[in-house]
Amino acid sequence: MKLVYFAWVRERIGKESETVALPPEVGTVAELLSWLRQRGEGYAAALEQPQVIRVAIDHEHVTHETRLPADGEVALFPPMTGG
Amino acid sequence: MAEPCQPRVRVQAEDFDAALEIERLTAGRRxxxxxxxxxxxxxxxGGRLAALELEHYPGMAEAQIRRIAEEAARRWALSGLSVIHRFGRLAPGENIVLVVAASAHRRAALEAADFLMDYLKSCAPFWKKEHLAGGGEGDWVAAKAEDEAALERWRK
Known part of the structure; x- marks a missing residue:
């Protein structure tokens, strides 16, 4: 699974992207966020308020209840400020 | 109603020329x-900022703007629609985003442009970081609750 990060999520985690092998118990977006929070201080800081994190799977917005695909690109980012 | 128009969408670092984009939509049209x-x-x-750095999600930014523009083209009878969104470091006075909506009558064009901007604010994957006039990095611009609330008026 490829993970990509933007804005302050990227800054706090300290990388733009990474490829991870998820354990079988991580099945949804919410479970992915909980799992990532355990991976270190940067992740914990980026994801301390998981409810504000917006998520896209393969370039489409999804909710935290969405099931993760077997493979693909999952993006985590703060609320958007376009326009 | 006729087929929805095909929106033109660009995400780019370069500046744009609003007059040229109007010409592109309207040339030869009666x-x-x-x-x-x-x-x-x-x-x-108020003099606080030296620049805004616009970060975007390449690929998704174009796809998301196109989805929003196609929704506008379905909802209003538009003759043409262009959306250009810039990224990178932009100084005060520089352009960030352009929406051009053309239609037979004004109401469709006015509403479609308003709709586009409301959705670009909250649903297009761009983020703005402040660079301060005194030097150094400021904060990421926070999303406003009123921008999210502005979407409500477009929900059917």
Whole structure:
């Protein structure tokens, strides 16, 4: 699974992207966020308020209840400020 | 109603020329009675900012703007629609975003441009970081609750 990060999520985690092998118990977006929070201080800081994190799977917005695909690109980012 | 128009969408570092984009939508057309343009610009926030750095999600930014523009083209009878969103470091006074909506009558063009801007604010994957006039990095611009609330009025 490829993970990509933007804005302050990227800054706090300290990388733009990474490829991870998820354990079988991580099945949804919410479970992915909980799992990532355990991976270190940067992740914990980026994801301390998981409810504000917006998520896209393969370039489409999804909710935290969405099931993760077997493979693909999952993006985590703060609320958007376009326009 | 006729087929929805095909929106033109660009995400780019370079500046744009609103007059040129109007010309592209309207050249040779005799059926267009209204053209609405909206230009979003970088402001200095009372002298506080040296620049805004616009980060975007390449690929998704284009796809998401296209989805929003196609929704607008389905909802209003538009003759043409262009959306250009810039990224990178932009100084106060520089352009950030352009929406050009053309239609036979003004109401469709006005509403479509308003709709586009509301959705670009909260649903297009761009983030703005402040660079301060005194030097150094400021904060990421926070999303406003009122921008999210603005979407409500478009929900059917």
């Amino acid at each position: 059926d267009i009675g209204a053209v609405v343009t909206f230009t979003g610009r970088c402001r200095d926030e």
